[in-house]
Amino acid sequence: xxxxxxxxxxxxxxxxxxxxxxxxxxxxxxxxxxxxxxxxxxxxxxxxxxxxxxxxxxxxxxxxxxxxxxxxxxxxxxxxxxxxxxxxxxxxxxxxxxxxxxxxxxxxxxxxxxxxxxxxxxxxxxxxxxxxxxxxxxxxxxxxxxxxxxxxxxxxxxxxxxxxxxxxxxxxxxxxxxxxxxxxxxxxxxxxxxxxxxxxxxxxxxxxxxxxxxxxxxxxxxxxxxxxxxxxxxxxxxxxxxxxxxxxxxxxxxxxxxxxxxxxxxxxxxxxxxxxxxxxxxxxxxxxxxxxxxxxxxxxxxxxxxxxxxxxxxxxxxxxxxxxxxxxxxxxxxxxxxxxxxxxxxxxxxxxxxxxxxxxxxxxxxxxxxxxxxxxxx
Numbered sequence: 001x002x003x004x005x006x007x008x009x010x011x012x013x014x015x016x017x018x019x020x021x022x023x024x025x026x027x028x029x030x031x032x033x034x035x036x037x038x039x040x041x042x043x044x045x046x047x048x049x050x051x052x053x054x055x056x057x058x059x060x061x062x063x064x065x066x067x068x069x070x071x072x073x074x075x076x077x078x079x080x081x082x083x084x085x086x087x088x089x090x091x092x093x094x095x096x097x098x099x100x101x102x103x104x105x106x107x108x109x110x111x112x113x114x115x116x117x118x119x120x121x122x123x124x125x126x127x128x129x130x131x132x133x134x135x136x137x138x139x140x141x142x143x144x145x146x147x148x149x150x151x152x153x154x155x156x157x158x159x160x161x162x163x164x165x166x167x168x169x170x171x172x173x174x175x176x177x178x179x180x181x182x183x184x185x186x187x188x189x190x191x192x193x194x195x196x197x198x199x200x201x202x203x204x205x206x207x208x209x210x211x212x213x214x215x216x217x218x219x220x221x222x223x224x225x226x227x228x229x230x231x232x233x234x235x236x237x238x239x240x241x242x243x244x245x246x247x248x249x250x251x252x253x254x255x256x257x258x259x260x261x262x263x264x265x266x267x268x269x270x271x272x273x274x275x276x277x278x279x280x281x282x283x284x285x286x287x288x289x290x291x292x293x294x295x296x297x298x299x300x301x302x303x304x305x306x307x308x309x310x311x312x313x314x315x316x317x318x319x320x321x322x323x324x325x326x327x328x329x330x331x332x333x334x335x336x337x338x339x340x341x342x343x344x345x346x347x348x349x350x351x352x353x354x355x356x357x358x359x360x361x362x363x364x365x366x367x368x369x370x371x372x373x374x375x376x377x378x
Contacts (some may be wrong), residue, residue, distance in 0.1 A: 173191060
């Protein structure tokens with residue numbers, strides 16, 4: 001009978017948790033996907049790039065929401081069990097409260113490994129793939145990112161200004177500046193401009209204008225009734241380089257080992273074989289390591305906190321206060337686990353105190369439960 005009760009408890013906890021996590025992740029993803037429309041509209045990207053980029057950001061949202069949703073799910077289900085008098089069944093069958101704590105801790109081990117799998121492998125890989133779509137894709141809808149009465153610098157090295165744009169995407173009273181290199185530039189004025197594709201080559205066809213070319217100290221200009229401004233070899237200003245959060249966890253660990261002399265905990269050299277592995281970026285490397293492998297250690301703590309509700313009965317006059325204190329405690333732990341990333345420093349020994357905090361909190365909470373429940377049993 002005890003196995004059946006624990007199986008029922010596990011099902012109620014996990015079913016509510018996964019439904020809540022999936023639902024909240026989808027809601028956040030939808031709102032974020034709307035913001036990603038800028039990739040297609042402002043940057044002129046293809047629809048497939050937008051869809052792929054948006055979908056590949058879902059694992060990051062999923063892992064980010066997991067700690068809070070996990071705590072809230074256990075808090076809600078435990079409260080429901082108490083109000084529905086279902087916990088009494090456990091006590092009547094001789095199940096000690098510390099047994100439930102131990103049962104929850106066993107589940108927390110699997111969820112801890114699940115979260116580490118996401119934060120250490122799936123999320124970095126999905127972020128890298130998402131960024132790769134921007135690296136390899138090109139601008140497809142040039143007319144989309146030009147907004148009238150604004151200096152548009154989406155294309156690298158080119159600034160475009162248009163006084164007006166009609167519904168056919170015709171541009172009027174254009175100003176274009178192309179920076180060829182540090183000493184050479186090209187400035188063009190035109191009364192009208194139209195985006196066209198001729199043999200898959202994107203062009204901005206300009207009418208009735210003048211071009212000023214600067215080469216060193218020499219400046220030349222010529223007028224035209226029609227001129228083609230090629231956009232074939234131009235790139236966008238969208239950030240496409242690989243960020244630290246996209247570097248694999250294995251390379252993160254290799255970077256920390258290679259940069260630091262572990263005897264003295266001081267940065268000594270750079271590793272050019274690993275991307276972003278420099279002395280200047282070591283703080284971000286350490287933060288990424290902490291975020292992926294240390295923050296998930298708060299999961300067992302967040303799963304224990306809702307069990308504070310089992311220390312009292314709903315018949316107790318202070319039970320409502322206990323629920324509020326329990327929820328606030330869990331919320332503080334969630335916020336604290338995320339904000340401690342800011343305290344990571346470049347000196348390894350200074351980070352030890354931050355790294356061992358979840359271990360200390362776990363021991364404190366477990367000893368409190370052990371003392372409380374064993375005392376009541378006696």
